[in-house]
Amino acid sequence: MKLHLFLFFCCFFGATLLSCFDEFGNCNPVPEYFTIEGIESFNKRFTNSGFNPWEPIAENRAIRWDEFFIRFEFEKSYTASFNHGFGSELLALDCPPAGYKGSKIGIDALFVRTVYDYDSIYHAGDTINDITLMNNWTFRTSDFNKFYSISEYISENAAGVREDVFEVKLTNPPLNDGLFALEIIYTLQDGASFFHATENIRLIK
Numbered sequence: 001m002k003l004h005l006f007l008f009f010c011c012f013f014g015a016t017l018l019s020c021f022d023e024f025g026n027c028n029p030v031p032e033y034f035t036i037e038g039i040e041s042f043n044k045r046f047t048n049s050g051f052n053p054w055e056p057i058a059e060n061r062a063i064r065w066d067e068f069f070i071r072f073e074f075e076k077s078y079t080a081s082f083n084h085g086f087g088s089e090l091l092a093l094d095c096p097p098a099g100y101k102g103s104k105i106g107i108d109a110l111f112v113r114t115v116y117d118y119d120s121i122y123h124a125g126d127t128i129n130d131i132t133l134m135n136n137w138t139f140r141t142s143d144f145n146k147f148y149s150i151s152e153y154i155s156e157n158a159a160g161v162r163e164d165v166f167e168v169k170l171t172n173p174p175l176n177d178g179l180f181a182l183e184i185i186y187t188l189q190d191g192a193s194f195f196h197a198t199e200n201i202r203l204i205k
Contacts, residue, residue: 031078034099034164038075039186039196043068044167046144053141062177062202069138069169070182070198076103076164103161107154108187115181115197118174128170128182135167144169158189177204 043057046067057063078098112132117123122131133147147169156162174180180203187193 028095030095030098030100032099032101033079033104034074034076034102035079036074036076036103036105036161036186036188036192036194039184039194040073040075041182041196041198042071042073043199043201044071044138046138048141048144050141052139053144054138057201059199060179060202062204065170065173065203065205068201068203069135069144069167071137071165071167072184072196074161074164099164101160102163103188105192106158106160106189108158108189108191109185110150110154110187111185112150112168113183113185115183115200116179118180119172120175131170131172132168133171135169136163137165138167161188173205174203178202 043059043061043063044054045057045063046069047053047055054069057068076099110129111127112129114122114126114128115124118126118128122128129150132150134150134153135143135147138144147167153166168182179200181200182198184196185193186196
């Protein structure tokens with residue numbers, strides 16, 4: 001038992017020492033780019049407090065429309081494999097994450113559609129890009145007021161998708177309280193297209 005403990009501490013502290021010597025960016029190779037293979041989504045409620053000011057929303061739960069947003073994350077693969085050497089798990093703490101340069105292929109078009117009737121203008125199946133804003137990630141309470149247009153997102157990511165996550169929220173209230181869900185079609189410059197439907201929630205005016 002003592003021998004096992006001795007070996008464990010040698011390995012642990014040895015790896016820690018190596019990570020200290022590696023603080024100037026001598027990292028194990030990581031893949032620089034990701035390839036988009038699908039999309040998943042998570043309904044969120046903006047809590048307006050603390051760091052990462054949001055909480056997950058269960059399917060069919062009721063939520064005020066102006067506290068609601070959806071986070072989309074790409075299902076992805078990477079262009080290279082990790083090099084798992086001695087102490088690589090600790091060394092990786094000081095290294096950039098896999099896919100840190102984004103996708104080499106940019107976005108061509110993004111369409112956001114409402115699954116249900118929303119108001120007197122937008123009905124089930126209609127594209128609602130005009131009342132949809134986007135963000136990368138809501139880290140702070142101030143970020144919730146920094147969402148921008150879909151056209152701006154497309155322009156910024158046309159040469160290559162920068163982040164593996166994005167968020168959307170609505171600018172207008174629904175006509176009535178009721179079920180809400182989105183469908184998105186995300187098309188890349190090479191013609192690849194990804195469809196995703198979000199879970200239902202109940203929006204409250």
